[in-house]
Amino acid sequence: MTMNRRTLGRLAATLAVACSVAVPWAALAADEAPDALIKRLSTEVIGTVRGDKAIQAGDLNKVIALVDKVVMPNVNFRRMTAAAVGPGWRQASPEQQKRLQEEFKVLLVRTYAGALAQVSDQTxxxxxxxxxxxxxxxLVRTEITGRGDPIQLDYRLEKTPGQGVGWKIYNLNVMGVWLVETYRSQFATEINARGVDGLIEALVSRNKTNAAKG
Structure with missing residues (x-):
């Protein structure tokens, strides 16, 4: 249930920008192009983080609040979780799917919480x-420049149907590594060994370990 250390570092270094993919749904223009959306919100959220000393210090509660309020409404997290779980998703009951989404969300938030403190002079x-x-x-492709080497961060977005049509992210590519595919290989190993409940237990255990580490 661990990712390559180098990959984690790259992903962590870009969470602040990954968190920039959303604002409350009503504020989005239905006809706004996806690349324009990413650009506008990236600039807006980075500015917000720079002005919040608590987030810069790694305040987990503030990070979770930020993700819940700003990010999650505009991410198709069900699709992201289902894709990460792979074929095992279809084997899972509705309650198991709910638990998988909850624990996967906690895993992602806790894994990258500290990255928000790294926002400084990125462009x-x-x-x-x-x-x-x-x-x-x-596919919206971006490049982040600032400290160190440039970071490739690409977004996969889908257009949602119905009233208030807009775009939702369902995958991220950091330095050539797709988030969903990275977790899929790990989750498949766990499901093959212990089933869907085994994966849920592994996620719960990892989240408890991360929480204990602060």
Missing amino acids: ITIKPMRAAADDKDV
């Missing part, structure tokens, strides 16, 4: 997007 460049006007699934 985000949105690369040209290759997509047709009627595409429902797009």
